[in-house]
Amino acid sequence: MDQKVDTRSRILDIAEAAVLEKGFEATSIEEIVAGAEISRGGFFYHFKDKNALARAMLERYIEAEEALYDDLFARARELNDDSLHCMLIGLKLLAEMLEDMPSGHPGCVIASTAYQDRLFDKGVRDLNRQAILGWRKRFRGMFEEISESYDTRQPVDLDALGDMVSSVVEGGLVLQRALREHNNASEQIMLFRTFLKLLFVPKT
Amino acid sequence: MDQKVDTRSRILDIAEAAVLEKGFEATSIEEIVAGAEISRGGFFYHFKDKNALARAMLERYIEAEEALYDDLFARARELNDDSLHCMLIGLKLLAEMLEDMPSGHPGCVIASTAYQDRLFDKGVRDLNRQAILGWRKRFRGMFEEISESYDTRQPVDLDALGDMVSSVVEGGLVLQRALREHNNASEQIMLFRTFLKLLFVPKT
DNA sequence: ACGTCAACTGGACTCGCGGTACAGTGGATC
DNA sequence: GATCCACTGTACCGCGAGTCCAGTTGACGT
Numbered sequence: 001m002d003q004k005v006d007t008r009s010r011i012l013d014i015a016e017a018a019v020l021e022k023g024f025e026a027t028s029i030e031e032i033v034a035g036a037e038i039s040r041g042g043f044f045y046h047f048k049d050k051n052a053l054a055r056a057m058l059e060r061y062i063e064a065e066e067a068l069y070d071d072l073f074a075r076a077r078e079l080n081d082d083s084l085h086c087m088l089i090g091l092k093l094l095a096e097m098l099e100d101m102p103s104g105h106p107g108c109v110i111a112s113t114a115y116q117d118r119l120f121d122k123g124v125r126d127l128n129r130q131a132i133l134g135w136r137k138r139f140r141g142m143f144e145e146i147s148e149s150y151d152t153r154q155p156v157d158l159d160a161l162g163d164m165v166s167s168v169v170e171g172g173l174v175l176q177r178a179l180r181e182h183n184n185a186s187e188q189i190m191l192f193r194t195f196l197k198l199l200f201v202p203k204t
Numbered sequence: 205m206d207q208k209v210d211t212r213s214r215i216l217d218i219a220e221a222a223v224l225e226k227g228f229e230a231t232s233i234e235e236i237v238a239g240a241e242i243s244r245g246g247f248f249y250h251f252k253d254k255n256a257l258a259r260a261m262l263e264r265y266i267e268a269e270e271a272l273y274d275d276l277f278a279r280a281r282e283l284n285d286d287s288l289h290c291m292l293i294g295l296k297l298l299a300e301m302l303e304d305m306p307s308g309h310p311g312c313v314i315a316s317t318a319y320q321d322r323l324f325d326k327g328v329r330d331l332n333r334q335a336i337l338g339w340r341k342r343f344r345g346m347f348e349e350i351s352e353s354y355d356t357r358q359p360v361d362l363d364a365l366g367d368m369v370s371s372v373v374e375g376g377l378v379l380q381r382a383l384r385e386h387n388n389a390s391e392q393i394m395l396f397r398t399f400l401k402l403l404f405v406p407k408t
Numbered sequence: 409a410c411g412t413c414a415a416c417t418g419g420a421c422t423c424g425c426g427g428t429a430c431a432g433t434g435g436a437t438c
Numbered sequence: 439g440a441t442c443c444a445c446t447g448t449a450c451c452g453c454g455a456g457t458c459c460a461g462t463t464g465a466c467g468t
Contacts (some may be wrong), residue, residue, distance in 0.1 A: 021322070022321075022322030022323075023319060023320040023321070023322055023323065025227075025229040025230075025320065025323070026229075026320065026322045026323050110378070110382060111315070111319060111378045111382075112319040114378050114381040114382040115227055115315060115316040115319050115320070115378075115381065116226075116227040116229065116230065116316075116319070116320065117226070117227070117381065117382075118225070118226030118227060118230045119226075119227065119229065119230050125382075128382045129382055129383055129384070132379060132382050132383055133383070153402060154398045154401060154402060156395065156398060157391070160388075160391045160392070160394075160395055161395065163376075163379055163388060163391070163392065164372070164392060164395050166375065166379060167371075167372055167375030167376050167378075167379060167388070167392045168368070168371055168372065168375055169375070170374070170375040170378045170379070171370065171371030171372055171373070171374040171375025171376070171378070172367075172371050172375075174314070174315045174318050174319075174371075174374045174375070174378070175336060175367055175370060175371060175374070177318045177319065177321065178314060178315075178318040178321075178329075178332045178333055178336050179333055179336055179337070180333070184364075184367060184371070187361070187364045187367070188364070188367065188368060188371045190364075191360065191364055191365065191368050191399075194358045194360060194399075194403070195395075195398075195399040195402070195403075197358060198357060198358060198399070198402040198403060199398070199399075199402060
């Protein structure tokens, strides 16, 4: 329960890497137990089935992503007080982070499960839903703050605008995966930034 | 070879509906043959394996989507000669079309296969790639035409801007699937339209 | 020193699914 | 009447998920 790390986390590490590389269905329990150097029985001791594994993976992934966004925009806020610039800087940091991943971002677990959702039970699907609603809330909140000191040059719905962050990231990752290029997602974020720069003008 | 339609197409119809609903892996050959009312042998007579089915499905889907875009923007061009307005109208038509699908758009086969690509052979992956590159080319071409009579208020890469169409659509569809809402994709397209309206200004 | 519990190992088994192989059949066509 | 296409139907294989369970090993309390 220390030297060879917590077995459960080790399973999740191996599984996450494999799933991001080739998808959930294509990842066999056989290969997970081989990677984690445990027996099949050991695997089922920790997770009653693949669904439980998916659930645990999603929970961990979402938590990590939340923490990452928290950190990113906290750093952005340190660099600039203005709400719009804070958003712009945060997005820039996000884009840079995505670019720095040497072999491109592994792809988003959310989208990957969204497209195979019948494989999973309600718990997994709800988790997925809550994650995206969380992002909407986060970004909507930021845009509301921006709206206090800026007008928009065209009418926009702030929920939809918040969703657009998720949308361009997820969409960019889809392109990236399919094209085998490396920076579509960060490119898309930078374009979205351009949109925001054009959209918001300081209140008179 | 007529009354009960071409069996091959019937298989593709059933398979496409099932795959869009629950993903490729979750769709069994058993259920396809049941739906198409043929025997297992009959299925393998038409497709040597599931990969061949995926390939045929993608080919058909991409062809249909190309035709749809062709038609959409042809109609847009009839309504307005100006290159920018033609783009804006085409996107509006696209958004409306996505909204009119009663139970939401079934989701895009491209993204769905992109996230399970290790299941497929090189032929399928290349098809996927070509489809997206085709969209890039199409939209890039349209933006080049727009650039002849419009300046951009911020510098943008036209390839990336072309990709943004695919990106917001695919991203919107991911949200739609995960959230079980009905119009995220069309909302995102409308926001992208707003972006274009702000980005391009007539040349002086 | 003894019991106990958590964290496994290992093996045997079932089931569903993808895929193979192949013999046979009914209907259209030449 | 022969040929071929488009199947049907059945038998069979291998793999991966999931179940069951008996047994082991080490830490910890009394």
